Amino acid sequence: MPPRHAGRSPVAEPGHPPALRFAAVGKRFGSGARQVAALSDLTLSIPAGRITGLLGPDAAGKTTLLRLAAGLLRPDAGRLDVLGLDAARDAARIQARIGYMPQRFGLYEDLSVQENLDLYAQLQGLTPAERPARYAELLRLTALGPFGHRRAGALSGGMKQKLGLACTLLRVPELLLLDEPTVGVDPISRRELWAIIANLRTRGVTVLVSTSYLDEAERCDQVVLMDAGRLLVQGQPHQLAADLQGRCFAVRHVTLDRRVLQQRLLTAPGVTDVRLEGTGVRALLAAAAVPPPLEGSTWQPATPEFADVFVDRLQARQARRVALQVAQAAATDKTDKDVVLHVARLNRFFDQFHAVNDVSFDVVRGEVFGLLGANGAGKTTTFRMLCGLLPASSGELRVVGQDLRTAPAEARRQIGYVAQKFALYGNLSVAQNLAFFAAAYGLRKARLRARLDWALAEFELGPYLDRNAGDIPLGYKQRLALACALLHEPPILFLDEPTSGVDPLARSEFWQRINQYAAAGTTVLITTHFMDEAEYCDRLVLMSQGSVLASGTPADIRARAASPDVPNPTMEDAFISLIAAHEANLRRAA
Amino acid sequence: MNLGRLRGLIWKESVQILRDPSALAIAFVLPLFLLLLFGYGVSLNAEHVPIGVVAEHPNPQTETFVGTLRHSRYFDVHELPSLAAAGAAMAQHEIRGFVWMRSDFARQTLGPGPGTIGVALNGVDANTARLVQGYLTQSWQIWLAQQQQEQGAAPALPVAAQTRIWFNPALRSRDYLVPGLIAVIMTLIGALLTALVVAREWERGTMEALMASPVTMAEILVGKLLPYFVLGMGGMALSVGLAVTLFAVPLRGSLLVLAGASALFLLVALGMGLLISSLARNQFVAGQISIVVTFLPAFILSGFIFDIRSMPTVIQGITHILPARYFVSILQTVFLAGDVWAVILPDAGALAMMAVFFLGVTLLRSRKRLD
């Protein structure tokens, strides 16, 4: 591990004591053998008046840190000062001066937007005279004005988060703690949330915000990167990225498919990370390494991003490089247009609600096909109809020529399915889960043994074999769910939000696996709310509020959003411009 | 305690109650459902009990006795030809018992006596059997008195027992079951209401947001308690109204005492709910615990249906920790006997102690922290 950049952690400016000071803070949960340390020996200062991003993989201790700062937990060891007060003793006085927005913010869903604001105004002791001005400003910032009378429960995910933030900001706090405020939120709301947060800088509010979106780190004045309850590094994001200058490259190859190229490079010496990007790949080299020789490849220096910093700092933790058996032949040959999934004019209503609106697409064999959109876009509903779990209101659905809803049970052998949140039997052990799904698909004798051995080796589940599936880390749950779905070697794989809640490292490892199966000829249909994951798909549809905004290859979609102002739009930029166009269309139609 | 914040919390809770039908359903529909179900479904009054009569030699003497049975509203008389037929009818559960008069019945009763009226009862349901036995004895005594009048003889029964039944002269079981039932229902509802709503705040994440705000724990608890107290009193009023109107249970004590005792008891039940929810932060577990620890014990051990005095000493001891026991006793007394302070004061005292205990423990346990 590189030495800590102690010299670079921002020193509190004179007259500005840090808003938060952790001195050797430790916090454990559980008891006896099950005890786990959420934070250990954490020493850290958060400067006042700045926006600090809190990043780290799953179980890094981000939420525990925020709850300690909010006085909701008491440290087991060390001392924590918040706004100059001892958090262990002065929780009540601290809570009067801070704002805290938990991961699932507590909106009262039966109350309207305005009523939620009224309630929190009363709880925070705003005088009736102060309220109108605050309400007006917050409703303007959040663009929630027109929805004042709507029940909070009927708001979209993004609007709920904005309302939650508005409720915490009624009385401008000295310190604002935000726990993953943008998770699962659509890109437009995400931008609006960040605009509100950035606006707080002008009021001198200290903001500490945790996030699992690496691109959000760049919006912070400084970042704190944590892993397994410990501080890895603290600093300004662009400076941390600048350290990697000369180690990032955009790589292209004349003949090789980008996936094959990625696999080649990952196994090459001196390469830390390879991600798909545009028509090629992006490689991060280890310190002082040189690009590995590869015939036909061109290496162009690229600007380091915070995502590179993240991977670089956490590489020690990265379990292993997925050893990929490159199945080159199958990978490139997608010209036969063998349609495996066919969806035409699909509609689904829930009472009055039009959850899926006239969706059509085809998926060919060996393709990775993505359904992208924010929470509530209709991805999962479409997905469940395809698997035969939900009847369509109208439209045509074919999986290998059959409608799974009416086809005989045996037809379901064709598919492997990973449900949202990795639905596994939580109180069955990992081994029992595997054994059950193997038996459910009728695997027997030698094949059964062979497939179970494969699953253990491929997903490195050995150490967890006798643990309950509900107690293993999320990354391993994801692996186990994938293993269970793949035991019977299905030609088609359905994955519903398989990367949700999983940290960036596990996500990238997951996508490497998926690409490997696709290369070997498995057709993959996958949903995700991470726009950046679009790059990993061969083709995709972008969905919003039940409708398809655009479909095609990632490059196609990005190209459609390109403009003189934004010549190289990201998938998120593309989504935002497509939504704007879609809404304009709707208005014109209305 | 800050009144502005408290008002906000109470207002929030009230709006939620009005918008979310589940709280209203628990407070009003559930008592209605249970009260009707128990009120109509549970009765210990056996009337029109089917009994067989076997007279081996029917004659005027046997006929007078059978006539007495026929006159009684307790019996539904089936005449059967033989003992064998009676035995078969009994095995088929067509009759609960039968009366058997031998061929020498008339000769014996008119002559040296005494004649024997054989009675066989199905003893499986011991309680009903005992009641039927009591009814038969009554009919027999009436018959004896008639015989004696007709023959002008000295009384066959030297002692004339004069029975006076206080509070419930007709011994209508509904009159004592319904007040007890109200106690059972309010135990369940009080605990369920608060347990579920607090657990819901944990589940939806609103509790964490409340805790990080300047609100104090006492304010949160009072903010929960007050609206549900009002709601519970509403459910109580509904139950009492139904008892008096629909089930025609007399209310001899004062409404004020009833209201006071109910208020005290609701505090206990709501306190139990709060304590349960502070132990179980999920609606499912909280619901399960409230049903298990409130409903079943209140049903079996509160004296609502099974007399506590008949239970073994150990179990009688256990009943003392059940709040429902005291409330059942108060309700039965206030409804049927009146304001008997010798019963009400100690019971109310026990309830007050329990209210302080549950609310106190909840307040001590609930700290504004997540660990």
Added chain:
Amino acid sequence: MARLLALIRKEFLALLRDKASRMVLIGPPLIQLLVFSYAATFDLNNIPFVVINEDPGLAGREMVARFEGSPSFRQVAALPSTAGMADLIDHRAALLAIHVGRDFSRDLMIGRPAPLQIVIDGRNSNTAAIALSYASEIVLGFDADWAAAHGGRAAPATLEVRAWYNPNLLSRWFVVPGIVGLLTFVVTMLVSGLSVVREREAGTFDQLLVTPYRPWEILLGKAAPGLLIGAAEASVIVVVAVTWFGVPLIGSVVALALGLALFLVSAIGIGLMISSLAATQQQGLLGAFLFLVPAIILSGFATPIENMPRLVQYVTYLNPMRYLMVILRGTFLEGDGFVALLGQYWPLALLGAASMTAATALARRRMG
């Protein structure tokens, strides 16, 4: 077949690997069996009574002595006059007051009806009725002995009561077999009523539906734990009832087993129906509760079905518990065999078939 076994094995593991749910299935039923069996009794003993004996003669003392001597009664006070009597009854110190009038002995001697006043607290009408029948037995015994001793005219006919099946009229013999049914019912409903909805909430139900299992196989897998656990628990409780509580089991054990099996199938069917309809575990629990309570009340477990209004009696025909109660008490106490219980078997079988079919149909519909 191997696939089906794997499914059943999975259901058992899911239910029993969790320590808390194991405890819920084993602990409470046994505790309830003990507590309820002891507590749920209508038998009275130690009825507290107060004596007001104003009679200077022997007969009055003799009458009081008979009450004191009875195991059912316990004297708590003796008052010189009726002055304090009302108080004692009002605050429940005494259930019963026996007032022997001033002329009791004299009236008896001269052959006039001698009045004996019995005042009883009617707040608990059942207790009052039972206590009254005990008291009247004592008075009748006194009458008979007095007539015999003083050569008075005996009653022309006497009652000779015998109780079949339960000669000593022990409530426990009635209640304990009922509790066998009650606890089996509760456990089965909790196991099956939450099984589908728990998986639906955890998301594993979808996972199960995309496997090649057919709906009836899934439902069979769900029914198996309820059936086996219910049967095992019922057996344990039957053994405890016979050995610990000494309730005789004189009928056919096979007939009892068949009845329990049919009952379990219909109860599980209803449980699975509720589970298939519920969207959340909480709804499932509430649904199970809202079915359990009326089913228990209207089963004849505590109070006879004949006492209920006619309309309610018709409703009880849909209640599987109703039939089980007859089967349990028939086999335990009345010595019933297979033939005598046919009339209970076929409605149970019908209910079982209907509820299982409905559950499969509902589950299939909810799969969409």
